[in-house]
Amino acid sequence: MTALPSSSEERKPTEMLTAVRFTVSFGLALVLAVLGLALRNLAIAALSFTPLFYSMTLLLSYLALPHHEIEARRGVDRFRATEGEPIGVRVSLATEKGSYPMVFVHDELPDGLSCASGDVHYQGPLSLSQPRAALQYTLEGRRGVYALGGVHALVWSRFGLALTELTVESPVTLRILPASEKLGVIPIRPRRTRAFAGPIRSNLPGAGIDFFGCRAFAPGDDIRRIHWRAYARTQELVICEYEQERITDVSLILDARSRAHAAIGSHRTFEFAAQATASLASSFCRQGNNVGLLIYGDVLNWVFPGVGRSQIDRIHDALSTARLANKLAFEDLRQIPTRLFLPHSQLVLVSCHLDEADIETLALLKTKGYSILFVSIDTIPLESDQLPSSNDTALAVRIARLRRSLYLQSLERYGVQVIDWNPTAPLAQAIERTRRMHRRMRP
Amino acid sequence: MRFVATLLIVVGLGTLTLVAATQHDIGIAVVAALLAVAWLTAVAWRAPRVLHTGALTLATSLCAVSATLHVSLAVVILCLSTSLSAWDLCLMERSTSTHPHHTIYRLHRRYIRRNLAVLGLAGVLTAAVFGLRLRIPFWGAFGLLCLCFFLFVIVFRRAWSLMRPQPEAKEERAAEPPA
Numbered sequence: 001m002t003a004l005p006s007s008s009e010e011r012k013p014t015e016m017l018t019a020v021r022f023t024v025s026f027g028l029a030l031v032l033a034v035l036g037l038a039l040r041n042l043a044i045a046a047l048s049f050t051p052l053f054y055s056m057t058l059l060l061s062y063l064a065l066p067h068h069e070i071e072a073r074r075g076v077d078r079f080r081a082t083e084g085e086p087i088g089v090r091v092s093l094a095t096e097k098g099s100y101p102m103v104f105v106h107d108e109l110p111d112g113l114s115c116a117s118g119d120v121h122y123q124g125p126l127s128l129s130q131p132r133a134a135l136q137y138t139l140e141g142r143r144g145v146y147a148l149g150g151v152h153a154l155v156w157s158r159f160g161l162a163l164t165e166l167t168v169e170s171p172v173t174l175r176i177l178p179a180s181e182k183l184g185v186i187p188i189r190p191r192r193t194r195a196f197a198g199p200i201r202s203n204l205p206g207a208g209i210d211f212f213g214c215r216a217f218a219p220g221d222d223i224r225r226i227h228w229r230a231y232a233r234t235q236e237l238v239i240c241e242y243e244q245e246r247i248t249d250v251s252l253i254l255d256a257r258s259r260a261h262a263a264i265g266s267h268r269t270f271e272f273a274a275q276a277t278a279s280l281a282s283s284f285c286r287q288g289n290n291v292g293l294l295i296y297g298d299v300l301n302w303v304f305p306g307v308g309r310s311q312i313d314r315i316h317d318a319l320s321t322a323r324l325a326n327k328l329a330f331e332d333l334r335q336i337p338t339r340l341f342l343p344h345s346q347l348v349l350v351s352c353h354l355d356e357a358d359i360e361t362l363a364l365l366k367t368k369g370y371s372i373l374f375v376s377i378d379t380i381p382l383e384s385d386q387l388p389s390s391n392d393t394a395l396a397v398r399i400a401r402l403r404r405s406l407y408l409q410s411l412e413r414y415g416v417q418v419i420d421w422n423p424t425a426p427l428a429q430a431i432e433r434t435r436r437m438h439r440r441m442r443p
Numbered sequence: 444m445r446f447v448a449t450l451l452i453v454v455g456l457g458t459l460t461l462v463a464a465t466q467h468d469i470g471i472a473v474v475a476a477l478l479a480v481a482w483l484t485a486v487a488w489r490a491p492r493v494l495h496t497g498a499l500t501l502a503t504s505l506c507a508v509s510a511t512l513h514v515s516l517a518v519v520i521l522c523l524s525t526s527l528s529a530w531d532l533c534l535m536e537r538s539t540s541t542h543p544h545h546t547i548y549r550l551h552r553r554y555i556r557r558n559l560a561v562l563g564l565a566g567v568l569t570a571a572v573f574g575l576r577l578r579i580p581f582w583g584a585f586g587l588l589c590l591c592f593f594l595f596v597i598v599f600r601r602a603w604s605l606m607r608p609q610p611e612a613k614e615e616r617a618a619e620p621p622a
Binding site: 017020021023024025026028029030031032033034035037038039041042043044046047049050051053054057059102104121123154156161163 | 492496499500503506507510511516519520523524527530531534535538539547549550553554557558561562564565566568569572573588591592595598599
């Protein structure tokens, strides 16, 4: 558990409320007293005793209000967590100079975070005999970056009616990363690979597993690779060649344009896209590839390509702050900054819906030599769940499916590899299905 | 707190309405009833503080008028005490309404007990003062009036300077270098 030392205390103007209460009651007492004495009416003058007694009690209780320091330390068991993963939080409160007969402490959580277990409130004494109190709870949240600010404390006077409110600063920043799943081998085939060994077939002969071709023996070739059956048939030495497997450059593009996503009931397709991008980034990085990320839609949010565990963290951090945007400059994919991508590298686009202009842009990128994998989020199952089951709904779903298959086929005609992902099922399943289809179609 | 405030308004202004009606002070009864309805609506709608303060001012004025029209002083004191108590509870309820009610229940209960005790005692004291049946000559009343006024001004200024946030403290805080 990491403890963050912070105990700067700020007195909030809750005293203003006490001042207002005092002013009003005291003013009423003054008016009644003046009126009673001016009219020489003892009944009215006597009435002034009620507000006067109240205001004096308020003043005395305000003066009796303790003004000691409260120290709060907030500790969290982790600063980064994925969606659905609990974060343990412990806030310890302490006073060493004086006592508070009754405090109410409330740790306010920002929108998007919720208390999964435990209690974010404490009410009770904070005295010299019991100088410490603690709030202990676990948090869960949606993807995002959250700043936990101060702990609010309402302090009540030992005597009378005054109260004061303190905000004890104890800042902690939590990062909730998109949930990601473990994926198998993703079927990509970029034109250019890097020099290091990896899992991507490079379309080059050399050491590998998959058969690539045969050629005549040349001096210096490894004799273990001689095709002896061919030699027996033709009396000429023939060498078997295998396809090299290397790492490659992968640029992930998360489509963050508002018009490319939808909100269906409580589901946001952008959240699915962010989760898919996180899963793909983890998978590509674990295979040793050089992976970069472009979040297309808001500002030019680009994570420079890199390898390894730290690159996964960088990409997940960028995804945790990704949000939908509606910028005219990034209205269609035509403005995509291709200079960021290495020539002939692999592009992986994650989106929900592309229009005609976007499909043309992908075709253009394909002609420039990029290999493109498009992860398309299928919203039809989510939408059909929201509709009452009837013949009309079934017909509408069927028409939507036909339209979608036409749209995906038009992409495939341009040579774009498509993963059709139903977000109610795991992404790994959709990738496995695509891989199997790919293997079947391979000559 | 709102429930107790509602109860106090109903008891205070309701009693005044009934007593005024039985004493044939129809004007007082009607105004008290209308004020009670308006204030209860304000409490139900969680109206801003200024409306509650306005209602309290009207209730106090009504009490003063009732006292001059010889409505039973015990009833007037009850009405004034309950109005003041209800106003206080409404203001406190608003200031703590950011916290969930179930979490702050104990504090509310504690505050309600104190509020009722203080204003009950205030009512008893007022009745006791009135029970003295003092008779004051004109110049005595005038002198007492001036004394009261100056005492009020002194206490008010002193209390206000204690309660408002100190500008020096703010400046000091602003001058501190960021951590």
